[in-house]
Amino acid sequence: MQRTIVLWVPDWPVIAAVRDEAAPAGNAHPIAIMAANRVVACSAAARAHGVHRGQKRRDAQGACPQLVVVAHDDDRDHRHFAPLIDAIEERAAGVQIVRPGLVALAARGPARYYGGEKAAALALIGAVIDEGVMDARVGVSDGPFAADRAARDTRPNSPVRIVAEGAAAAYLAPLPVSTLADPELATLLARLGVRTLGAFTVLPATAVRERFGPAGAHAHALAGAADATPIIPRTPPDDLERVIELEPPLDRVDQIAFAVRQLADDVVEQLAARRLVATAVRVSVTDETGRESDRVWLHPRAFRASEIVDRVRWQLSGSTRRLGQKPDAALGPGLASPVTRVRIAPDSVDATVNHEPGLWGAGPDDRVHHALSRVQSMLGHESVVTAQRAGGRTLAERRILVPWGDRAVHQRPLDRPWPGALPQPAPATVFPSRHAVTVIDGRGDVVLIDDRLRVTSVPAAFAPGAGGATRPIRSWAGPWPLDERWWDTAQRQKIYRLQVVDEAGIAWLLVLDGGSWWAEARYD
Amino acid sequence: MSVQLAIFERMFDHGEVPALALASPEPTRSAVEALQARINAMQRTTLDTKLTPTHEALADLLPDGGLKQGAAYSVTASSALVMALLAGPSQAGSWCGVVGMPEFGVEAAESLGIDLDRLVLVPHPGDQWLTVTAAIADAMSVIVVKPGRAASDGAVTKLAGRLRERGATLLVVGTWPQTEAMISITASRWSGLGQGWGYLTQREVTVTVSSRRSAAPRSGRLVLPDPELGIRRLDPPLGAGRGRLGAVQTGGARPAPVTALPRRAS
Incomplete structure (x- = not known):
């Protein structure tokens, strides 16, 4: 039986949320992490108020009204746990991540190196404390299951629990069967009169296998500390990001792009050596004042080195544009302050096999790409777009404009019904900013819409707001109300739409928004 | 054939x-x-x-029976007509570029048969619209441009040369000095809308094409947009009305259709 060290950081999801600034820092705040309306983790302060795992949100908030509720995010847990693993790996090799906040290691190596299991355990706790996590517990025993139980059998002031070799079965014996983390089996065993792990291990292994199947047999082995599942250490991921320190700091985009070229080649080559390609790249630029501009660039296919350089250039010119300087990409704009450091890290990668060009090429041909890239270098990255349709109720929502070379992030699926959207056909001209108009009836009064969704009088004509020529209305229909997102002050809208045909046979979409009329689109 | x-x-x-x-x-x-x-x-x-594939509902109205590569056409302000002209090349696999039209309705474009994967928009080229048009003429088969500032004759000639060299077709929304033909909607009638009821369903338009090569303009009636097909021709296409005889036919003396030949002989 393999001696195992398990290191456990209690309430890791809470710590990760605090580190991510999703929850307030400080021990006094009761924080609960929720997934599917249940508490998955809570802070000590919350526990003191009676919040516990598995509780419903309403019950938890009832127990503790000032509870800070944070949605569970597995990515966040992993992301913030990664530096801890790196720190642990510096003290001991062969770390298996059971889940964020819980790692297992084979005890033999560290115990010999540090001169005893206790010393090894304290060294690991020291590594975690150095990373700023003050509470970490270690259990050492035969096999991961017993070590895990031992780690939980600790207190903040005595964070290490060592179960002597061969004593694991005796240590586990008094624990209840619910420890096995198999609720179905635990209930069944309890109903059969088997209440502790010790009582469960007394049953013959063959009988357990016959009655409970392979899962039951595994649980039986765990309970008897006889589980032979080895620790599978993770392979430390390769460091694929590249950083360049610019000394002296550079303040021209073309100089920086030139300096970054080698870096981009390096990143792509490193990936290619592992038969990978980057489909998203994170570019971080730090300037002299310490300000950092960080952005993830998506690619519709896979990045080549020159394309990464383009992204760096766009990011630099984008940051100057935000600062209100005139972008002059042809000459290289002066940046706000000189850049000292550029970091390029592949954000998501894919196997090369999926990105091999086909016999007739993949994606648009190079000629198209070059021509459009040239236009982008003239006008800026966002100036050349491809269009995609999206779901939504308003015309502006129903399309997504994606800059050339980027990948669209879909938020509103097209295949939903979207009640309240306009019927087909769609207008051919959608004004980028709607024009003010006035809609009048036969006597020249402004037409409005009452609370019962009726027009106050029959619309007879409409005219551009600034005293343009009046267009008589031949036929019309509506008003069609759209009252959406009333709960969201930023995005709520309550509008009434009218389709009208003027005497030239051209149809218009008129919108009444907050008491004034607008022409939103033209069916020409 | x-x-x-x-x-x-x-x-x-x-x-x-x-x-x-x-x-x-x-x-x-x-x-x-x-x-x-x-x-x-x-x-x-x-x-x-040298023809760009053109939608059959419009092809016979144009001189030479389709959009010519390397030529410029002037389209009078109708986005739907522009889309109808783009639909043919786009369905045949060509790339289309739209310069200076932020109001281009993407949803309508797709329903008229334009492949959005091969549609590139440059909504705000500003003063550089001519340069941008020349740059994307290298890669796009059909380019729609809405001129911003007036262009000099020299620049227009240079662009025309570039288009001829690359075999790209230019559709100008507005007027343009050297055009192959002027395409416009001369009559438009929406149906589906009443006095306070209904909704727009389809539109009948008369498309008129006038060019230097034919004495009288040619017209055809189309349903644009049509709820099912996107674009549909209403009147029969101008039979053999292509090539040099176009002017003669529209003048009135239309020869007997060739398909009548065998029947007469028997």
């Missing part, structure tokens, strides 16, 4: 044409003219393959 081949086969195999010639001189002349027109038309498409 197979119909045309069938006609030729009948002509040469069964000696129908000489029989006709003996029977009456009057129809012969028109039949010969029609056949010459047909031969001309076929020669145009086989020898000079």
Whole structure:
């Protein structure tokens, strides 16, 4: 039986949320992490108020009204746990991540190196404390299951629990069967009169296998500390990001792009050596004042080195544009302050096999790409777009404009019904900013819409707001109300739409928004 | 093409044409003219393959029976008409670029048959619209441009040269100095909308094409947009109305359709 060290950081999801600034820092705040309306983790302060795992949100908030509720995010847990693993790996090799906040290691190596299991355990706790996590517990025993139980059998002031070799079965014996983390089996065993792990291990292994199947047999082995599942250490991921320190700091985009070229080649080559390609790249630029501009660039296919350089250039010119300087990409704009450091890290990668060009090429041909890239270098990255349709109720929502070379992030699926959207056909001209108009009836009064969704009088004509020529209305229909997102002050809208045909046979979409009329689109 | 081949086969195999010639001189002349027109038309498409695939509802209205590569056309302010002209090339796999039209309705474009994967928009080229158009002429088969500031004659000539060299077709929304033809909607009638009821369903338009090459403008009635097909022709297409005889036909003296030939002979 393999001696195992398990290191456990209690309430890791809470710590990760605090580190991510999703929850307030400080021990006094009761924080609960929720997934599917249940508490998955809570802070000590919350526990003191009676919040516990598995509780419903309403019950938890009832127990503790000032509870800070944070949605569970597995990515966040992993992301913030990664530096801890790196720190642990510096003290001991062969770390298996059971889940964020819980790692297992084979005890033999560290115990010999540090001169005893206790010393090894304290060294690991020291590594975690150095990373700023003050509470970490270690259990050492035969096999991961017993070590895990031992780690939980600790207190903040005595964070290490060592179960002597061969004593694991005796240590586990008094624990209840619910420890096995198999609720179905635990209930069944309890109903059969088997209440502790010790009582469960007394049953013959063959009988357990016959009655409970392979899962039951595994649980039986765990309970008897006889589980032979080895620790599978993770392979430390390769460091694929590249950083360049610019000394002296550079303040021209073309100089920086030139300096970054080698870096981009390096990143792509490193990936290619592992038969990978980057489909998203994170570019971080730090300037002299310490300000950092960080952005993830998506690619519709896979990045080549020159394309990464383009992204760096766009990011630099984008940051100057935000600062209100005139972008002059042809000459290289002066940046706000000189850049000292550029970091390029592949954000998501894919196997090369999926990105091999086909016999007739993949994606648009190079000629198209070059021509459009040239236009982008003239006008800026966002100036050349491809269009995609999206779901939504308003015309502006129903399309997504994606800059050339980027990948669209879909938020509103097209295949939903979207009640309240306009019927087909769609207008051919959608004004980028709607024009003010006035809609009048036969006597020249402004037409409005009452609370019962009726027009106050029959619309007879409409005219551009600034005293343009009046267009008589031949036929019309509506008003069609759209009252959406009333709960969201930023995005709520309550509008009434009218389709009208003027005497030239051209149809218009008129919108009444907050008491004034607008022409939103033209069916020409 | 197979119909045309069938006609030729009948002509040469069964000696129908000489029989006709003996029977009456009057129809012969028109039949010969029609056949010459047909031969001309076929020669145009086989020898000079310089046409961009055009939607069949519009092709016969245009001089030469389609959008010519390297030529510029002026389209009078109608986004739907622009989309109808783009639909043919786009469905045939060409890339289309739209410069200076932030109001281009993407949803309508897709429903009229434009492939959005091969549609590139440059909504705000500003003063550089001419440079941008010239730059994307390298890669796009059809470019729609809405001119911002007026361009100098020199710049227009330079762009025309670039287009000819690259074989790209330019559709200008507005006026343009050197155009192959002016395409406009001269009448438009929406249906589906009443006095306070209904919703827009479809529109009948009359598309008129005037060019230097034909004396009288040609018109055709289309449903644009049509709820099912996107674009549908209402009146019969202008039969053999292509090539050099176009002007003669629209002048009124329309020759008998060639398909009538075998029936007459029998």
